[in-house]
Amino acid sequence: MLLTAWAGWPGQAGEVDGRFALAVEPVSVEDAPPRLTSALINAAQPLRVHAPSIVALPDGRLFATWFGGTREGATDVNIYAAYRAADELAWGPQQVIASPQQTTRDTGFFTRKLGNPVALLTPGGELWVIYVSVTMGGWATSQLNLLRSPDLGQHWRPASRLVTSPFFNLSTLVKGVPVFFANGDIGVPVYHELAGKFAELLVLAPTGEVRRKIRMDHGRRTLQPVVLVQDTRRAVALMRTASGTRAWRGETEDGGLHWRTPQETTLANPNSALAAFRLGDGRLLAVANDTEDQRLRLSLLVSEDEGWHWRAIHRFEDRQESFGQTLTPASIRAATLDELDRLGPGPEAEAVLAKLERNLCKNLDEQDGREGEADCGWQYDYPYIIQDAKGDFHLVYTWNRSFIRHISFNMAWLRQRLEQTQ
Amino acid sequence: MTGFAIDLCGWGLLLCLALAGLQRSRRWPGACGKCRWPGNMLLVLVLLAAPFPPARPIEMMRGLFAGLSVTTVVMLVALLLACNGSRRAVFAKSEEGYLPPLITVVAMLFHPPALGLGPVDPYAWGYDDAHVLALTVGALALAAWLASWRMSALALVLALTAWRLRLLASPNLWDYLFDPLLVLGALGVTCVRAVRHMRAKSRAGHSGAAA
Numbered sequence: 001m002l003l004t005a006w007a008g009w010p011g012q013a014g015e016v017d018g019r020f021a022l023a024v025e026p027v028s029v030e031d032a033p034p035r036l037t038s039a040l041i042n043a044a045q046p047l048r049v050h051a052p053s054i055v056a057l058p059d060g061r062l063f064a065t066w067f068g069g070t071r072e073g074a075t076d077v078n079i080y081a082a083y084r085a086a087d088e089l090a091w092g093p094q095q096v097i098a099s100p101q102q103t104t105r106d107t108g109f110f111t112r113k114l115g116n117p118v119a120l121l122t123p124g125g126e127l128w129v130i131y132v133s134v135t136m137g138g139w140a141t142s143q144l145n146l147l148r149s150p151d152l153g154q155h156w157r158p159a160s161r162l163v164t165s166p167f168f169n170l171s172t173l174v175k176g177v178p179v180f181f182a183n184g185d186i187g188v189p190v191y192h193e194l195a196g197k198f199a200e201l202l203v204l205a206p207t208g209e210v211r212r213k214i215r216m217d218h219g220r221r222t223l224q225p226v227v228l229v230q231d232t233r234r235a236v237a238l239m240r241t242a243s244g245t246r247a248w249r250g251e252t253e254d255g256g257l258h259w260r261t262p263q264e265t266t267l268a269n270p271n272s273a274l275a276a277f278r279l280g281d282g283r284l285l286a287v288a289n290d291t292e293d294q295r296l297r298l299s300l301l302v303s304e305d306e307g308w309h310w311r312a313i314h315r316f317e318d319r320q321e322s323f324g325q326t327l328t329p330a331s332i333r334a335a336t337l338d339e340l341d342r343l344g345p346g347p348e349a350e351a352v353l354a355k356l357e358r359n360l361c362k363n364l365d366e367q368d369g370r371e372g373e374a375d376c377g378w379q380y381d382y383p384y385i386i387q388d389a390k391g392d393f394h395l396v397y398t399w400n401r402s403f404i405r406h407i408s409f410n411m412a413w414l415r416q417r418l419e420q421t422q
Numbered sequence: 423m424t425g426f427a428i429d430l431c432g433w434g435l436l437l438c439l440a441l442a443g444l445q446r447s448r449r450w451p452g453a454c455g456k457c458r459w460p461g462n463m464l465l466v467l468v469l470l471a472a473p474f475p476p477a478r479p480i481e482m483m484r485g486l487f488a489g490l491s492v493t494t495v496v497m498l499v500a501l502l503l504a505c506n507g508s509r510r511a512v513f514a515k516s517e518e519g520y521l522p523p524l525i526t527v528v529a530m531l532f533h534p535p536a537l538g539l540g541p542v543d544p545y546a547w548g549y550d551d552a553h554v555l556a557l558t559v560g561a562l563a564l565a566a567w568l569a570s571w572r573m574s575a576l577a578l579v580l581a582l583t584a585w586r587l588r589l590l591a592s593p594n595l596w597d598y599l600f601d602p603l604l605v606l607g608a609l610g611v612t613c614v615r616a617v618r619h620m621r622a623k624s625r626a627g628h629s630g631a632a633a
Contacts, residue, residue: 003560003579003582003583004556004557004559004560004561004563004564004579004582005560006586007556007560007582007583007585007586101476104476104477104481104485108425108426108429108480108481108484109481109484109485109488110476110477110481110482110484110485110486111485112485135485135486136485136486143488160591161591162591163488163489163590163591163592163593163594163597165536165537165545166532166533166536166545166594166596166597166601166602167533167536167537167602168486168487168488168601168602169488169489170488171537192537192538194537194538195537195538195539196537196538196539197538198538209588209593210549210592210593210594211549211550211593212546212549212550213543213545213546213549214546215538215541215543215546218538218539218540218541218543219538220538
């Protein structure tokens with residue numbers, strides 16, 4: 001009985017905090033000219049890359065992470081990372097920060113393949129990367145792992161496994177930008193894919209332990225939530241649809257402890273990840289494939305009513321005209337040649353073109369890599385957006401399954417887009 | 423680290439029991455009446471921790487089945503004790519009869535909503551505001567003790583203690599109380615018993631008809 005009383009005595013665990021921490025307003029440069037830049041982050045190898053995330057470091061550098069290998073779900077997929085020095089345009093060399101073998105050794109759990117990573121800087125100044133791993137089966141059987149670095153990525157502690165599910169610890173995946181709580185806890189938007197498909201918020205202590213997991217929905221309709229904090233109590237969540245053609249919107253009024261049943265927005269969504277950001281004036285920005293089918297277009301959109309209605313203010317990528325058409329490797333190559341200058345620093349042009357052909361065209365003759373009955377299609381997806389301390393926005397996304405593209409724009413450019421599309 | 427040790431111990435016990443079952447079966451050469459558990463346990467632990475690429479067997483088992491609960495490990499110890507001594511000294515008769523179906527029913531009520539069926543997530547009750555659940559488990563342990571279900575009471579109390587000391591990687595009380603392997607074991611025992619019961623009933627029916 002004494003043991004029971006001791007075990008159940010309240011107050012021994014950390015207190016639940018129902019208050020979000022508010023983001024620090026960036027130092028805005030009012031008279032800066034509009035600026036939008038682009039760069040390719042990763043090298044020509046490995047063949048396939050996907051699911052980038054980015055974080056601004058306190059010393060002004062940017063840190064990006066993604067997964068790459070011969071194909072998504074292959075056992076040679078590793079988690080890669082790269083840095084961009086402050087005020088530089090080109091990214092530094094990529095490096096492997098996690099592999100299946102390393103994850104097995106670190107965690108003591110056999111790991112066969114790796115998936116989505118999300119990077120974050122904790123309030124205590126540690127750089128964390130939370131990434132998906134699978135032992136057996138598809139993405140629905142994923143688990144999460146945590147990599148921590150006390151010195152912004154120079155050294156990494158052994159990865160640890162996060163226990164988030166009662167059923168063989170299966171089916172928790174990560175994608176969205178983390179949010180923070182007033183008590184220092186970290187809210188990681190995650191989602192569940194086994195049997196049901198629904199959004200959740202995983203709360204981690206600053207020590208990296210799981211504090212709790214909060215269901216944002218149930219059933220089979222929402223994935224990959226993005227949480228947009230309004231004030232200490234209120235936040236809106238945008239979610240990828242798992243079955244329909246519109247993105248979902250949920251909201252909380254008690255610091256994320258409880259979430260209202262999600263409702264459909266006007267934002268078209270082809271079952272594809274989206275990114276979003278709350279501006280200082282309350283307007284919401286989203287970067288999304290605003291189409292009902294395929295990921296041929298990636299747009300910047302704005303909402304002035306807390307995420308219910310959206311209008312596009314810029315197209316970062318637009319190949320919508322190719323919808324339903326059969327493209328050949330030659331047409332892919334020709335169209336890309338026109339675009340190469342706009343991609344910015346990155347691998348050599350020929351390496352970009354060769355990789356693109358391999359990744360965008362089905363039925364390519366493996367012997368000589370030339371076109372036969374090849375059927376090609378563009379793909380721009382998995383956006384992730386943040387704002388740095390100077391107010392610049394940094395968007396990363398998967399460019400044609402082949403490269404991680406980084407687009408940076410400042411507030412003046414954004415203001416210009418907002419005014420021109422009124 | 424303690425989670426790894428507990429899992430190693432649990433899988434060692436499980437495989438040791440399986441080995442003992444084989445040794446006791448008539449098909450096994452040199453069959454014996456009792457489990458040779460110290461020797462078996464040593465052998466199994468060495469095998470589990472041996473480096474067989476791409477991973478050690480214990481890493482493989484943990485990867486496939488995740489961590490074991492404290493209750494599962496206690497039950498495996500109890501089964502090993504029962505295997506070597508009097509079953510009745512370890513499990514009360516009613517405990518042996520009712521515990522497997524009880525675990526199965528609790529799991530059937532728990533897992534579907536915990537995996538997303540409906541808005542209520544019972545797994546969330548096991549996180550840091552789990553005092554109500556902890557006190558309920560304590561009350562159940564007391565009730566089990568009073569009903570002479572000593573092994574169940576011990577398992578629950580040890581699970582509570584391990585949870586408070588955070589001995590596993592999970593902070594969730596449910597992960598200390600049960601896991602899918604315990605449920606599968608309980609489900610298996612329940613099904614085997616049900617089949618045996620039906621067969622016995624059918625045999626009794628036949629012999630009655632013949633008479």
